[in-house]
Amino acid sequence: MADDDRNFVDRARDVSKNWDGEEMPPDGMLQEFQLYGYAKRSTFLDQIDKDYQNADTSDLRKYHELVTLRRNMQQVHHTLRKAGR
Secondary structure, eight states: OOOOOOOHHHHHHHHHHHHHSSOOOHHHHHHHHTTSOHHHHHHHHHHHHHHHHTOOTTSHHHHHHHHHHHHHHHHHHHHHHHTTO
């Protein structure tokens, strides 16, 4: 099997497309992320961090999307953690 060169955002889009028939935009991913518990949010952030460290910067649009989603998810996680969620 060939290596999977998709990042977190691409894999999430594929899952949402298979699940709902439509690709979920990063804003939709962020909205769903807010509903998860602490452990699941932490797992998602860890996965995004792995992708971020190994990100291919040749496609700037995909890289910007990953960086922006990572930053926004981290802010949401921090805010929810401070609120005890």
